[in-house]
Amino acid sequence: MAENLTRVDMAGYVEDLVTALRRSSKPGDIEVQVDTADVVLTFDAVSPCGLLINELVSNAMKHAFPADWRAAHPETRATIRVALQPEARDTERFMLMVSDNGVGMPSEVLLRQTDALGLTLAGLLAGQLHGELTVAQNAGTTVRVVFSSAVALAP
Secondary structure (H helix, E strand, O other): OEEEOOEEEHHHHHHHHHHHHHHHHOOOOOEEEEEEOOOEEEHHHHHHHHHHHHHHHHHHHHHOOOHHHHHHOOOOOOEEEEEEEEEOOEEEEEEEEEEEOOOOOOHHHHHOHHHOHHHHHHHHHHHHOOEEEEEEEEOEEEEEEEEEHHHEEOO
């Protein structure tokens, strides 16, 4: 995971973090997929990135798949996806994405993002990465943070 105290290989770190979250929250039949590229971050970037993943995955496990969603979608596998990749069109930037195929966020939460504690915290952590946070509704919710390689080191 860590080569030294200034560089952290995020693939192993993210996998370990998500495994620990699954164990601690007992999400039942929620599948969590992790898709990380060879991304190495500076030690200063690892903490906000890890806390951001923790917040977003924990919230998805807790809120995205209530019993009424499961009853209405018996054939759909409850899935959370965590990705950390170089942004496709710009290798100088990275993209962290946490998405789920659950109920989605209530529209009032999306309209007043600053009133939702989880999104407020996510925004603050994205700011520590000098990143831009966006939230999208689709078949569930997708939260993306795009941040500069200025907080990362080349592998």
